[in-house]
Amino acid sequence: MYSNFLTPTPGTPRDRDNRYYQILGGGARMRMLETFLDLQLPELLGKEGPLPATEICKRLNIVLDRGWKFLHLLALCGLLEETKGLYCEDDAIFGLSKQAKEYFGEDGAQGYFFRDLVNFWKNVACLPLIDVLQGMPLPDAVRWPPATPEAAEHLEKWMRVTALGAIKSILASNVMIGGAKLLDVGGGDGTIGCAMLQAYPELNVTVFNLPASAALAREVIKVKNQPDRINVHEGDFLKDELPGGFDRILFSRVLTDWTPSVCRMLFEKSRRALVPGGKLVINEAFVEGNLDYSISWEFRYIFYDTFGRAMFKPLDVYRQLLNDAGFKISRVYPMLDDAFYSVIEAVAI
Ligand SMILES: C[S@@+](CC[C@H](N)C(=O)[O-])C[C@H]1O[C@@H](n2cnc3c(N)ncnc32)[C@H](O)[C@@H]1O
The missing domain is CATH 1.10.10.10 (Winged helix-like DNA-binding domain superfamily/Winged helix DNA-binding domain)
Structure with a gap:
């Protein structure tokens, strides 16, 4: 043939x-x-x-x-x-x-999100890459984390319109089963937290986020008329400790925004915030299986100085960072056909 x-x-x-x-x-x-x-x-x-x-x-x-x-x-x-x-x-x-x-x-x-991806590409692709690499000041550089309420709103809208795949991955992994108190770190506008509430009637959720996104989360919780099992905790995980007493701590689509050393620091904070026997849950795109996705985002990050190095990481990097922070991976749930995310479940060593 x-x-x-x-x-x-x-x-x-x-x-x-x-x-x-x-x-x-x-x-x-x-x-x-x-x-x-x-x-x-x-x-x-x-x-x-x-x-x-x-x-x-x-x-x-x-x-x-x-x-x-x-x-x-x-x-x-x-x-x-x-x-x-x-x-x-x-x-x-x-x-x-x-x-x-x-x-x-x-x-x-x-196709709001698909169009926006092209707009963001165009904003950087028109810049002379060699000049940029040699230090050219960057016009309208994207700031991370979002520096204004408008930028936070734009980010959280992106997260909301793409949340379904993330939610499906977390649900399919069953990692929340048996959990009573979930801390959703960098929990967006609460969309994922609300989905967890619906799926697990025994679960209470705390959405941890920066003030502008925390305000959006409060709004979403109010508009969706959620039960009082969900609340919002304002904080900056770069500076603040995470609140304690949780048996599940979730990072969903957060760690690909940060360098390996920041991720390790976040895992160390999580270790202190988890109760004995609690689980750390990571819902994230690995480099494996997502090379084009990783390349297109990492290309943009060259032009955004507030983003660090190596945002997209292979599973083995997460394994090492978790190990450094006193965790071991207990299970890895592979990507579904719905989204790029795999789920890592880790427990304290
Ligand atoms: C890419 S979004 C993911 C949102 C949500 N977890 C999801 O999967 O839809 C990253 C989130 O991290 C939050 N974030 C970024 N920097 C943060 C910081 N220093 N402290 C707390 N949250 C932060 C952002 O506000 C945003 O909600």
Whole structure:
């Protein structure tokens, strides 16, 4: 079968060249995606349905020949579906692909988080990387943690719209079963804490967060009319001790914001805050299985000085840091198909 020969044999010249072209292809794909969105092509095709190349180029005011190549390339990138294009006729039809609809909705006007990712990419990709590496002051650098209530609100909105996968990973791991008091450190706007309350009627939750996000969490708890089993503790984990007396301490999507040494310090604080027999729970993306995800975020962090080094870590780094802080990993729950997160359960040694 011809298809059996499509993947090159590892270590061969074709494998080498293929991997190099994957890097080059990544650059081309990114420029295509940016322009796809900037031209509002998803919105146009979402509203009108598939259109002939001539019509699309006319509506977007682009030169037909270049536009045709662009549309065809978007189809190769998986963002458009091309029909009747065999002879590259002007009236080949282009519509939104299934994949594009997953990101931007049937009407092509959705996808807040996917669009925002592209905006953040554009803000840094336009900067001269060598100048940046050599010390160029960074314009509008993203501050971490968020420096204003608006920035905190933006962050927590991102976290809220992507929370479902994180919640599913934690629930699937069953690590909260048997828990009575959960401290959700850097617990966002309380969305995850509220989900834990619903799943585990015996559980009480404390959301630990900085003042601006803590205020948002109080609001969410009020609006969702949550039972009084959830409360908010304002604090800065870089400076403050964690409150004590918990049998579960959760870090969900927090540790990929901090360097290994900060993570170790947080584990040491957790060790002091856990009751004997308590469990430390980490819900986080590891580098393993998430290389493109890690690369795209770590690229951005070059431009954000308030983020440290090596935010995305392999499992073995977590294992070592936990060990340094007096924990051992008791179980690791692998990623579900819903999200990038794996769950580590650790207990005091
Ligand atoms: C990426 S969000 C994750 C939110 C939530 N755990 C989730 O999975 O949806 C990181 C969280 O850490 C909080 N955070 C950052 N720095 C902090 C600090 N120094 N002290 C306490 N919380 C902090 C942020 O406010 C934010 O809520």
